[in-house]
Amino acid sequence: MSKKNLQSVTASLTDLAATMPSQKPLSVVRSAPSEPRVQFSFNMRKSLRRELDRLAAEADTTMQSFVLAALKDRGLNVTDDDLLDLRKQRPE
Secondary structure, three states, rough: HHHHHHHHHHHHHEEEEEEEEHHOHHHHHHOOOOOOOOOOOOOHHHHHHHHHHHHHHOOOHHHHHHHHHHHHHHOOOOHHHHHHOOOOOOOO
8 A cells, every 4th residue: 555545544534533522632622721720629528528429420520520510500600611521531
């Protein structure tokens, strides 16, 4: 197979992959944040943290997204980008 044919196949696969949600480049899935992100932490009882972990798992989301969604429900300006799960996908 010549190099020209391989470039054609690569271009075809790239177009196909772009249509698949799990194959979109990160830059397509997530827009650049409009402001810098900062770290925030606080203490809680161990049992409360376990409960938060359980509730987030039942909601199929991260604890961070779970807490941010609760803050959004209370009226804070939480965007959809804030709720994105940015963890790397693990093979099952």
